[in-house]
Amino acid sequence: xxxxxxxxxxxxxxxxxxxxxxxxxxxxxxxxxxxxxxxxxxxxxxxxxxxxxxxxxxxxxxxxxxxxxxxxxxxxxxxxxxxxxxxxxxxxxxxxxxxxxxxxxxxxxxxxxxxxxxxxxxxxxxxxxxxxxxxxxxxxxxxxxxxxxxxxxxxxxxxxxxxxxxxxxxxxxxxxxxxxxxxxxxxxxxxxxxxxxxxxxxxxxxxxxxxxxxxxxxxxxxxxxxxxxxxxxxxxxxxxxxxxxxxxxxxxxxxxxxxxxxxxxxxxxxxxxxxxxxxxxxxxx
Amino acid sequence: xxxxxxxxxxxxxxxxxxxxxxxxxxxxxxxxxxxxxxxxxxxxxxxxxxxxxxxxxxxxxxxxxxxxxxxxxxxxxxxxxxxxxxxxxxxxxxxxxxxxxxxxxxxxxxxxxxxxxxxxxxxxxxxxxxxxxxxxxxxxxxxxxxxxxxxxxxxxxxxxxxxxxxxxxxxxxxxxxxxxxxxxxxxxxxxxxxxxxxxxxxxxxxxxxxxxxxxxxxxxxxxxxxxxxxxxxxxxxxxxxxxxxxxxxxxxxxxxxxxxxxxxxxxxxxxxxxxxxxxxxxxxxxxxxxxxxxxxxxxxxxxxxxxxxxxxxxxxxxxxxxxxxxxxxxxxxx
Ligand code: SF4
Ligand code: SF4
Ligand code: SF4
Ligand code: SF4
Numbered sequence: 001x002x003x004x005x006x007x008x009x010x011x012x013x014x015x016x017x018x019x020x021x022x023x024x025x026x027x028x029x030x031x032x033x034x035x036x037x038x039x040x041x042x043x044x045x046x047x048x049x050x051x052x053x054x055x056x057x058x059x060x061x062x063x064x065x066x067x068x069x070x071x072x073x074x075x076x077x078x079x080x081x082x083x084x085x086x087x088x089x090x091x092x093x094x095x096x097x098x099x100x101x102x103x104x105x106x107x108x109x110x111x112x113x114x115x116x117x118x119x120x121x122x123x124x125x126x127x128x129x130x131x132x133x134x135x136x137x138x139x140x141x142x143x144x145x146x147x148x149x150x151x152x153x154x155x156x157x158x159x160x161x162x163x164x165x166x167x168x169x170x171x172x173x174x175x176x177x178x179x180x181x182x183x184x185x186x187x188x189x190x191x192x193x194x195x196x197x198x199x200x201x202x203x204x205x206x207x208x209x210x211x212x213x214x215x216x217x218x219x220x221x222x223x224x225x226x227x228x229x230x231x232x233x234x235x236x237x238x239x240x241x242x243x244x245x246x247x248x249x250x251x252x253x254x255x256x257x258x259x260x261x262x263x264x265x266x267x268x269x270x271x272x273x274x275x276x277x278x279x280x281x282x283x284x285x
Numbered sequence: 286x287x288x289x290x291x292x293x294x295x296x297x298x299x300x301x302x303x304x305x306x307x308x309x310x311x312x313x314x315x316x317x318x319x320x321x322x323x324x325x326x327x328x329x330x331x332x333x334x335x336x337x338x339x340x341x342x343x344x345x346x347x348x349x350x351x352x353x354x355x356x357x358x359x360x361x362x363x364x365x366x367x368x369x370x371x372x373x374x375x376x377x378x379x380x381x382x383x384x385x386x387x388x389x390x391x392x393x394x395x396x397x398x399x400x401x402x403x404x405x406x407x408x409x410x411x412x413x414x415x416x417x418x419x420x421x422x423x424x425x426x427x428x429x430x431x432x433x434x435x436x437x438x439x440x441x442x443x444x445x446x447x448x449x450x451x452x453x454x455x456x457x458x459x460x461x462x463x464x465x466x467x468x469x470x471x472x473x474x475x476x477x478x479x480x481x482x483x484x485x486x487x488x489x490x491x492x493x494x495x496x497x498x499x500x501x502x503x504x505x506x507x508x509x510x511x512x513x514x515x516x517x518x519x520x521x522x523x524x525x526x527x528x529x530x531x532x533x534x535x536x537x538x539x540x541x542x543x544x545x546x547x548x549x550x551x552x553x554x555x556x557x558x559x560x561x562x563x564x565x566x567x568x569x570x571x572x573x574x575x576x577x578x579x580x581x582x583x584x585x586x587x588x589x590x591x592x593x594x595x596x597x598x599x600x601x602x603x604x605x606x607x608x609x610x611x612x613x614x615x616x617x618x619x
Contacts, residue, residue, distance in 0.1 A: 032604060034420040034595075039604030040512040060603060064514060113420075168317065170350055170521065172548075177516035178602050190553055200534055201351040201545060230602040232340050232522050234320035 002138075006105060007054035009136045010077055013103055015049040017075045023101050027065045028077035029058040035113035040065055052077070059110045059118065061085055061224040063180045070095045079107040083129040084222035084257025085180035091257075091264050092220075094183060104129025106138040120225030120238070130258045162240055166206045168233040175227035175237045176213060181220045181256075188212055214240040219248035219265040222257040251276055291441070291463070292449035297329070299463070303372050304329040312346040313374040314339045323375075334375065336416045342524030342596060343376045347387060347404050351545045354400055354531075358539035367400075371408040372462070379424045379592040381412045381434035383524030388436075389586040390527060400544065409458050412437035413450070421595030423608045426489040429592060439463060489611055490589050491579045495618065500576065503617050509610055510571040512603045513550075519597035519605070520548040520574065525590040528554075549573050575610055 014026045030041030030051045038058045041051065042065065054077070063085030066076045070089075078086060083104055089095035106128050109121030127141050173189065176182040188196045189209055196212065198204040223245070227237040248254055251274055254265040291299075303311045304326050313332040315324050323339040326332055356363045376384075388405060391398040414432035418424070424431050432442055438459030441450040454460040520526040530547040533540050547554060550571070555564045564570050578590040591607065598606050 032606070032609075034598055034604075034606075037604060042511055065512070172517055172521045173551075174516035174518040174521070174602075178514055200541075201543070226602065230516055230518055230600075232320070232518055232600055233322070234318045234340075 003055045006136050006138055007052065010054050010103060010105065011049045011052050013134055013136070014052060014075060014077070015046045017101060018044065018046045018049070023073045023075040025069060025072065026075040026077070027062050027069075029053045029060070029062075033057070037113065054105070056109075056111045059112075059229065061178075061180060061226045063089065063224075064178075066100050067095060067180065067183065070099060073099050073101065075101040075103060077103050077105060078129060078132075079105055079110075080126040080129045081107075081124070081222055081224035083131055084126070085224060087131050087257040087260050088181065088220060088222055088264075089183075090260040091262065092267075097260055101134075102129070102132045103134055103136060104132030105136045106141045108138070108141045118225060118229070120223060120228065124223060126223075131260060162210075163203070163207075165236050165239050166210050167203060168235050169206045169210070169231075170233055171201055171206060171209060172232070173209075174230045174232070175235075178226040178230040179217070180222065180224065180226070181217050182213070188216075210237075210240060214244050217241050218244035219252070219254055220256050221245050289452045289454075289463075290444065290449055291452050296441075296450065300332060300374060301329040303374075304332075308369055310346070310369050310371045311374065312343055312371065332375065334413075336419075338377055338415075338419050338422070338594065338596070340596070340600060341522050342383065342594070343373050343380050344383065344387065344524050344527070346371050346373045346408065347384065348391075348401055348527060348529070348546075351543050352400060354542050354544055356539050356541050367403050367407070369407065371404060372411065373408060374411045374413075376410055376412045376437070377415055377594065378412055378431060378434035378437070378440075379422075379429060379594040380524050381410055381437040381440075382424075382429055382592040383590075383594070384410060385434075385436040386525045386582065386586075386588050386590045386592075387527050389588055390582065390590075394586065409439065409462050410437045411439045411441060411459075414440065414442040416443060419595065419599075421598040422593060423489065423595060424593035426608070427589070427591065427593035428488040428490070487615075489593070489608065489615070491583065491611070491614065492618070493580070493584050495580060497576055497580060500580075500614060501572070504572075504614055506568050506572045509613070510568045510605075513567045513571050513601075513605050514603050515550055515552070515567040515570065516602060517548040517550040518600050518602065519607075520550055521546060522596045522600050523591075524594055524596070525578070525592060549577065571605070575607060575614075578607075579611055579614075 010028065014028065017023045017026060025042055025044050026048070027040060027042050029038035030053050032039045036057050038053045038055070040060050040062055043049070058079070061082050062076055062078060063082045066074050066086055067089055076082065076086065083102055086095065086100055086102060090097050108127055109117050109124060111117050126143065128143050129135060173187070176187060189212065196208060198208055221241050221244070225238070231237050248265055252265050256264070300311070303309050311326045312323060313326045314334070315322050315326060315331050316333045321333060321337050321339045323341050323343045323345065353365045355365060387401065391401040392405065412434055418431060433440055435455050438456040439462070440453040440455060444451050452463065454463070528547045528549060529544050532543045532545055534543060552562065556562045564573060582588060582590040598608065
């Protein structure tokens with residue numbers, strides 16, 4: 001099944017949802033970006049479905065919009081990473097399952113303006129939506145190993161690389177705003193009491209921010225790449241977050257955004273949990 | 286105006302000298318991985334000369350993201366010193382036009398900004414004309430010439446043979462900097478394509494006499510801003526955004542006062558101590574961003590604070606497009 005066939009199916013589903021009044025709004029993609037990029041598109045009438053797009057330039061993670069519209073029933077054209085974001089919201093009690101209708105679309109990865117697969121898509125191994133209300137399959141796409149396996153970095157050996165990477169950061173916090181895991185009404189970095197942000201806007205503040213954000217995203221990152229895509233400074237924003245994701249998977253066997261029922265790993269406590277997850281616990285081999 | 290010619294070799298030599306000079310800060314485009322950045326340069330080899338436009342703008346050279354303004358201690362108040370000459374090389378004509386806006390706002394109004402002023406007075410802006418518009422660029426629609434801005438000190442334009450640049454000196458500062466390098470004097474007042482000021486097309490701007498309240502009502506701002514994620518990237522990379530905040534940093538013996546960029550797209554920007562936020566959502570914030578640029582600054586200073594560089598359009602993670610929004614406003618106005 002090609003993109004075209006998937007797109008026609010998506011249109012049909014969305015039109016139907018609105019005709020039957022099952023949702024108030026549908027969030028999908030339409031034309032309108034520069035260089036052929038697709039942009040988020042929200043509509044509330046069956047005719048609106050005609051303008052829907054689906055191709056390799058549907059990059060934006062739409063789950064943040066579903067979160068914005070959490071007070072009403074919304075249909076979302078969701079790639080596997082968008083689905084994982086939605087599932088994460090649901091598992092963390094931020095979104096009612098009944099308020100979101102997931103149109104899960106098989107996805108083999110998106111490309112940039114240069115036609116090259118985006119770095120996070122090249123690393124992605126989740127190509128089929130883990131949760132959905134209706135799915136738009138593509139039999140040519142199979143879940144499995146990602147084309148490009150990232151070599152795990154070995155903290156703290158790569159601390160120097162981390163330092164160099166974040167030295168490029170200008171602390172604009174755009175990565176936080178773009179992230180579906182960063183929904184706190186007031187971020188720790190914006191709090192005055194206590195003031196977590198080191199006084200001078202230098203390397204210390206950048207470390208505080210990136211380490212803080214990475215630890216808050218441990219076991220919550222859905223690997224959508226939104227944070228890295230928005231960064232104007234070309235920071236490898238996910239560098240340390242990937243490390244946290246891997247740690248959580250190794251130690252607790254948990255990956256975020258796969259089912260709505262399992263308690264999020266960082267919210268759950270089991271006396272049998274391995275010591276390694278605690279400060280001062282056994283050393284990370 | 287005074288025109289001359291500089292060959293590529295000579296230009297490289299000049300840049301090398303500037304980069305090496307202890308008393309000169311050189312800012313230029315530089316490749317940072319895949320991203321074309323604009324940064325301070327110490328090694329002239331790193332300068333990326335191309336027709337591409339940098340993701341970030343050169344405004345940092347005139348208004349750093351964080352600038353220590355003064356230090357208070359028992360000994361009194363010590364203003365931070367700034368005595369270096371700054372040379373900004375490789376800015377685009379739209380960047381020079383943006384500097385015109387910063388200059389108007391920070392130096393010609395009711396209040397003067399001494400910190401901007403000293404950087405501005407100590408700087409030489411060398412702009413390079415664009416050969417083509419990049420995706421997202423709309424300087425022509427805004428009425429600018431993509432090859433020329435007279436708010437630069439020196440304007441370079443690639444000469445057709447590709448051997449060097451036609452140089453137009455627009456200020457004494459510019460002339461001084463390049464004086465020893467003029468290779469051919471008196472080249473004809475550059476074969477500049479005079480399609481400047483976007484002839485024949487309706488300029489993208491708003492009439493100063495419009496009342497903002499009117500625009501609040503006749504535009505569906507909810508719809509216009511529904512995809513904005515409020516990330517603020519558009520303001521940080523914009524060459525003409527200039528809002529700032531102060532921060533005092535204290536140790537036991539002294540307090541330093543910093544000025545840092547701020548952004549109208551952040552919720553904290555207008556948050557009151559009471560907890561009330563008059564611009565409660567992205568809708569009010571983005572509306573402010575557009576109207577501040579296209580209406581308020583125009584009413585007060587006579588300039589629109591958008592040069593059409595397209596940076597905010599290219600960098601927006603959601604695909605927001607300020608040009609389309611202004612167009613839609615122009616459409617509904619009588
Ligand atoms: S990593 Fe990039 S997007 Fe995030 S705060 Fe730093 S500069 Fe901004
Ligand atoms: S940290 Fe980055 S990759 Fe992970 S969920 Fe947030 S935006 Fe997506
Ligand atoms: S317009 Fe785009 S870049 Fe600006 S705040 Fe909104 S999402 Fe971010
Ligand atoms: S608003 Fe956008 S297009 Fe206009 S000057 Fe700023 S970054 Fe450039």
